[in-house]
Amino acid sequence: MTYGIRMMIWAGLTFAMMNVAVKLLPGIPSAEIVFFRAMVSLVLSAYFVRRKRISFFGNNKRVLLLRGLFGTTALMLFFYTIQVLPLASAMVIHYLSPIFTALIAHFFLKERLKLNQIFFFIVSFAGIVLMKGFDERLDWIDVIAGIGAALLSGGAYNCIRRLKFSEDSHVIILYFPMVAFPITLVYTLLGPGWVTPNLNELGLLLLIGVLTQIAQYFLTRAYQSEMANKVAAVSNLGVIYALAVGYFLFSETYSVLTIVGMLMVVSGVIFNVLFKSKTTVTSSGS
Numbered sequence: 001m002t003y004g005i006r007m008m009i010w011a012g013l014t015f016a017m018m019n020v021a022v023k024l025l026p027g028i029p030s031a032e033i034v035f036f037r038a039m040v041s042l043v044l045s046a047y048f049v050r051r052k053r054i055s056f057f058g059n060n061k062r063v064l065l066l067r068g069l070f071g072t073t074a075l076m077l078f079f080y081t082i083q084v085l086p087l088a089s090a091m092v093i094h095y096l097s098p099i100f101t102a103l104i105a106h107f108f109l110k111e112r113l114k115l116n117q118i119f120f121f122i123v124s125f126a127g128i129v130l131m132k133g134f135d136e137r138l139d140w141i142d143v144i145a146g147i148g149a150a151l152l153s154g155g156a157y158n159c160i161r162r163l164k165f166s167e168d169s170h171v172i173i174l175y176f177p178m179v180a181f182p183i184t185l186v187y188t189l190l191g192p193g194w195v196t197p198n199l200n201e202l203g204l205l206l207l208i209g210v211l212t213q214i215a216q217y218f219l220t221r222a223y224q225s226e227m228a229n230k231v232a233a234v235s236n237l238g239v240i241y242a243l244a245v246g247y248f249l250f251s252e253t254y255s256v257l258t259i260v261g262m263l264m265v266v267s268g269v270i271f272n273v274l275f276k277s278k279t280t281v282t283s284s285g286s
Contacts, residue, residue: 004225011218012238018211021204022082029192030079035184040209042177048170058171067159068179074152081146087246093146100154120272127264134257160223169220
């Protein structure tokens with residue numbers, strides 16, 4: 001197992017714990033959750049950047065800002081879907097991000113894309129349609145929000161790969177709260193309105209900030225170390241965790257056909273990665 005894959009596994013586990021905390025905050029707007037997460041992350045990230053005595057603003061500022069914008073919008077949409085959809089459903093929809101990561105990498109990073117991979121992409125999207133068709137809890141607006149989060153995450157992941165050789169990982173992480181903090185503050189005050197959290201909610205909000213700071217480090221190191229397609233798909237292991245937590249903590253159950261749809265989504269992504277890895281090995285050996 002490579003270093004990048006190990007980093008992505010740790011990132012997935014940490015993000016899964018964060019998702020549970022978000023699910024426990026149904027009364028707090030998703031933008032406000034992102035705001036608190038950004039506040040904690042900004043303090044911690046600035047400390048580590050200052051400790052390493054490197055520039056706060058990095059070298060490739062345009063891509064760093066894009067990474068922050070993509071990440072902020074994606075997280076707001078993703079937290080929203082966690083709040084309104086069953087946990088496993090929200091996570092499965094978000095796991096379409098490896099597909100968008102691969103598509104964006106094909107067009108902007110010139111990574112090769114084969115016909116077989118396109119077929120696997122179609123299988124995954126068909127799984128989403130099947131999930132929606134057999135689960136009345138899934139509204140199309142919420143599903144589209146989840147797909148939008150996955151698309152924007154794919155953009156953020158590819159930005160991280162573009163920054164592989166030009167930026168320190170702590171600077172890449174710092175740019176997320178630098179962008180997210182002002183955007184979510186203004187959006188919360190002008191949009192859905194501010195909801196003052198109680199002590200328990202405040203504790204969860206701060207915990208989300210700490211967990212995601214740790215997960216972001218693992219995630220950034222993973223994408224700096226491996227091919228975008230290969231690393232992104234490892235996060236699909238979190239579906240099993242989400243199903244278990246959703247069942248035991250939130251009494252979430254699913255029909256057989258809904259689970260089949262989930263398996264189609266995950267299988268489409270996994271087979272895409274396996275095919276991509278096989279193609280890479282064959283090309284290297286020829």
